[in-house]
Amino acid sequence: MKSRTRRTLLKGLFHGAVVGVGLPTLNCFLDDSGKAFADTKQRLPTRFGTWVWGCGFIPEHWIPTQTGSDFDLHGHLAPVASYKDKLSILSGFDVKLDGVPNKPHITGCLGLRTGVPVPDENVKKPTLDVEIARIIGNDTRFGSIELSTSGINRSYSFRAAGAPNPSETSPLAFYQRVFGEGFQDPNNTNFVPNPTFMAQQSVLSAIKDQRADLVKTVGAEDRHRLDEYFTAIRELEQKLTLQLQPPAPVENFVKPQQPEPYTVDATMSEVIKTHKVMADLLAVALQSNQTRIFNVLLSDTASNLRKPGTTATHHTLTHEEPVDPALGYQPQVAWFAEQSMLAWKDFLDSLSSIKEGDGTLLDNCLVFAHSDCSIAKSHAVEGIPMMLAGSGGGKFKTGLHIAGKGDAASRVGLTLQQGLGVPIDRWGSLSMDTNRPLTELMA
Numbered sequence: 001m002k003s004r005t006r007r008t009l010l011k012g013l014f015h016g017a018v019v020g021v022g023l024p025t026l027n028c029f030l031d032d033s034g035k036a037f038a039d040t041k042q043r044l045p046t047r048f049g050t051w052v053w054g055c056g057f058i059p060e061h062w063i064p065t066q067t068g069s070d071f072d073l074h075g076h077l078a079p080v081a082s083y084k085d086k087l088s089i090l091s092g093f094d095v096k097l098d099g100v101p102n103k104p105h106i107t108g109c110l111g112l113r114t115g116v117p118v119p120d121e122n123v124k125k126p127t128l129d130v131e132i133a134r135i136i137g138n139d140t141r142f143g144s145i146e147l148s149t150s151g152i153n154r155s156y157s158f159r160a161a162g163a164p165n166p167s168e169t170s171p172l173a174f175y176q177r178v179f180g181e182g183f184q185d186p187n188n189t190n191f192v193p194n195p196t197f198m199a200q201q202s203v204l205s206a207i208k209d210q211r212a213d214l215v216k217t218v219g220a221e222d223r224h225r226l227d228e229y230f231t232a233i234r235e236l237e238q239k240l241t242l243q244l245q246p247p248a249p250v251e252n253f254v255k256p257q258q259p260e261p262y263t264v265d266a267t268m269s270e271v272i273k274t275h276k277v278m279a280d281l282l283a284v285a286l287q288s289n290q291t292r293i294f295n296v297l298l299s300d301t302a303s304n305l306r307k308p309g310t311t312a313t314h315h316t317l318t319h320e321e322p323v324d325p326a327l328g329y330q331p332q333v334a335w336f337a338e339q340s341m342l343a344w345k346d347f348l349d350s351l352s353s354i355k356e357g358d359g360t361l362l363d364n365c366l367v368f369a370h371s372d373c374s375i376a377k378s379h380a381v382e383g384i385p386m387m388l389a390g391s392g393g394g395k396f397k398t399g400l401h402i403a404g405k406g407d408a409a410s411r412v413g414l415t416l417q418q419g420l421g422v423p424i425d426r427w428g429s430l431s432m433d434t435n436r437p438l439t440e441l442m443a
Helices: 075-086 107-114 128-136 171-179 195-206 208-216 220-243 268-287 314-320 331-352 410-419
Strands: 009-014 017-022 047-052 087-091 145-148 158-160 293-297 365-370 386-389 400-403
Touching (some): 047 128, 075 087, 075 331, 107 128, 128 293, 128 410, 145 268, 171 268, 268 293, 268 331, 331 365, 365 410
Parallel strands (some): 047 293, 047 365, 087 400, 145 293
8 A cells, every 4th residue: 555644645636726635643644652753753843942930939949858850849839749750840050140240130041041141131142942943943934932921021032132032922912923814724624825925935036146146245244234134034935935835734733712802911810811821822833833932931030920909019029028037038929939830830731731642742842941030039040940841752851850059050051952952062151151961851
């Protein structure tokens, strides 16, 4: 019998034109492990993302008491105890400042993401999600998706200094961007290329030679500017190419319902609701291969979250609430830290709810979750809490607690990039410069 692959099309004539109809993801397309396509042995796609919450944590309610695989998820991490085998907890890793001024809520966050401590948002190089996207995110409709769930249009994903990837703040706007005009249902058996996309591609193709000639005639600085400009054009060309071919069928895909419009605000209960809606939509976007890279901001690093009926923000409380002498910490601040971990559980639930192969979408993701500081009252960048969720399709070990003991946090970023195929031997600058990945995390 003729072999079939996931790219098999059923072809025929329709009004004199050849049409092709894709097939759904069938068992015969997968190998015996349920983790790879049998025709090419290509694994189910790996996704990478970050998930950020602001203003740190309460160490005694978060850091496990044991290291290795025999650790407990207690206190604020208790809600994710059922995910222990799919998580790795990273404690005690520091952003080394080397005399760089510590801009509150910025330097620590971007130090984790670039390996370079900076006193502002003029990053010295792209954040690690952008570097990883160049390896695993090239053949999707969106290079990356950024979400902010507390109403603030902020992003800590940077292509270059002053060039953050903008976030969606509205669930409705996010839905319309991904699942509205231009979305192709991967299991629709009647694919028809959009003539608008065909025309746009033709225009870009027509200027290809002129682009090449122009680059030869300008100086070095202009070549750099043109390279950035043409990179954006190449990304557009890639998107158009994808739009002009039928998408790969997706197992168990159901297009989500459009959310009702509502005003997003920073009340904790509303943020939890918005975050859950966005997490569910993001999971389906990942399932249907709209993107493989994502960045989710639960709350701005200088957290603007509030309790219902109050005006004081989480960030304000970290500086103004007295430390309870009996508890040894700020109880209202602790409440926000606990609520953030409940939202983290919701995020894991969304990824785990979608079946892929013999596992779930979460199994084929690697999610890097972190805050911007450890103790927000002092803006400490020592021991910033970090977690990994999912194994990246088997590329990483899970179910571990690793204590950094003051090691540079850049060891984590180097590990993530090397494990996902970024060709680098070392990463970071000054005291953050390292060639020592956390090999215990690599499968």
